[in-house]
Amino acid sequence: MGTTLKNSIQLIIRHNTIVIFLIMLLVSAMMSDAFFTANNLSNLIRQLAPVGIVSMGMLLVILTGGIDLSVGSVVAMAGVLIALFSQSMPLSVAVLAALGSGVLAGAVSGYLVSYQKIAPFIATLALMTIVRGCGFIFSKGAPIMVDDQAAALTDFGSGRTLGIPNPAIVLFIVFAITAILLKYNVFGRILIATGSNEEAVHLSGIKVHLYKFSVYAIIGGLAALAGIISTARTSVGSPNLGVGMELDVIAAVVIGGTSLKGGKGSAINTFLGVLILGMMGNVMNLLDITAYSQQIIKGVIIILAVLLQRFQDK
């Protein structure tokens, strides 16, 4: 009896992200009748798509031992650019150009971090303000409405496929690719190894710098994708979008049990982290908890989640 209890406690600790997720799910369902309605859930996942997409990129960056603070700014810049470009270009070209702007911003961070050895926190902090400024300049400081000729964009953002909101489908695809790369591909293997012991990877004859560079370019691209989806969902490209988003994204990754030191983390747990964070906000909204109290509760839950993971490491 004693050992079964001990074993089940160990099981809970090992899979703590799932446990926290299930508890949140239960609490949410109990506290609000409105939570488990199809409408609420599909809205929730639609809203979560941008943070979720960027979280997958952040997971890759954090696995290498880095961090990217510029994602919120990239989301805003790409959101503005897609609204702007779609006025004058074919939609496919506009999308590619907006994505490209994100990859470029990420590549600059990646170059500074990987080749110039600037601390990721500093390099991406600088990019955060530079890119935010670019967003304001491109939009001349005002939100840009998506042009009627780009109706396909807004249709996509508000539409569904097989009953699932399109932004959620994009999130699922990004999640699946990340999970597969991390688990079955050399790329993921090298990222994890780099975060664990960069020198050993370097001396094994692997192009560590290129891999470190690439994760920043990838997260730039994913942040741009999130920006495009936000604009598609709301029909507005706003330079004020995504302020503070990096904190939500990092929180989701950390709740998912990823080590900020690098080398440890998984796509599925990060995905659960995104859902946990999203449910928290959703339920608190349904319960009419004020925004100020929400911030406090959110912070407390993040601390509890990370403390719980401490047990796992022991």
Next chain:
Amino acid sequence: MENKSLTNRVELRNIAKSFGGVAALKDVTLKAMPGEIHALMGENGAGKSTLMKILSGVHQKDKGQIFIDGEEAHIKNTFDSKKLGIGIIYQEFSLVPDLSVAENIFLNRLGENGWWLKRKKLNQEAAGLIESIGFTIDPSVKVNRLSIAQQQVVEIAKALSENIKVLILDEPSAVLGPTEVLKLFDTLFKLKKNGVAIIYISHHLSEIFKIADRVTVIKDGTSSETLDVANTDKDTIIRMMLGRTLNAMFPPRETAVGKEVLRAENIGIAGKVKNVSLQVNEGEVLGIAGLVGSGRTETVRAIFAADKRTAGTVFIHEKKVAFASPVDAVKHGIGMVPENRKLQGVILSLPIKENISLTNLKGISNGLGFINAPKETGNADSLIKKLNIKAPNGDLATGKLSGGNQQKVVLAKWANTNCKVMIIDEPTRGVDVGAKVEIYKLINDLAAQGVATLVISSETAELMGICDRILVMREGQIQGELNKTEFTEENILRLSIGAH
């Protein structure tokens, strides 16, 4: 009975300790008198480090008693251990890299003289302590700018700054060159005169015979009887450790040296290495001897392009090559087992098989980089078997292995490639005798397959046992080359300290 234990500075009686059902120590008894150097020997995994951690208060014993100066001591934490006057020098130092030498030495007492640091006073006292053990190190310099040998001196000074009765050193000479080892011995002799009981953990038999009064061997968590060093010999101790004799340490080898594989000409690194030229042939084992800081590691790292060099040319099979990074070196068939296993060689948190695969990811994946899991597992299992790595399978985290087995994982990484040149920096540092023999055999096998091998070692006996030729470096330059017939410890030492 009571009187007898009073004469011992430190006495361990029937210590036992298990971790989750696995017995690390079964029954260890050890007594050291004031002014005695007591050697503690045993293979890695025999339980020496657990014993140290019990004395230092990191772990608590399950059974047994500890006496300090005849009084039973209850060590519950590291603070208790310090209060009892137990000082420990670990293999991995516990210095704060960004603080100065003096600040490190007095770290736990920085607040005792009020809120403000009295740098001048601290520095003076630190300098005094360091001088008292025969070294000169500027106490205001940050520790991260010191060599490993100098850091060890700081560790010892730190231990001395407290009023110690017992000093335990874990493999202290592993990071030192021959002259530094002599200085360490001087220090220990001084401490001995002051009545400190010294427990000296080492794999080096020759050291034991130079400095120790008595020796105790631990095997499988159980201590042997204690022998007087004067009344025993190396073979007896080796037999006690593993049942093998010294002559069997170095496997015999027939050298069939082929044509040149690697040649380096006039390698230079500003301020560290000057005009080093060397050449290694097929099937040959070339040794590089020299003191710590003589530029040995810097030279091979520059050849491997792990560090930048400021001068020189490298040739592979007579063709000039220019490596921008280790990536290029590996592409040209060079492999390197780096000096620091844990920081540079293996990734402790990852499974053995993933460490092994790291040098040959192309070999276990398809064109899109997707890993063929059965292939990876099979490949790792065969190398684990071939190199006799003691692990149930390749999924075990590498950090769970003993030092010797971790080193074999690093060797397996390169056995996993078709490298033509192997650079091995300190092949057996911190490795127990049993694993040493196996590593020597592996190096032998590599040479027999025609690999040109370059070995750096601080252990002269090791170089003489496995090499065909030895280059001796001093102050960044090659001082001389010795052929097999000229191999003597004296010849190597003379060249390394410039007394020829």
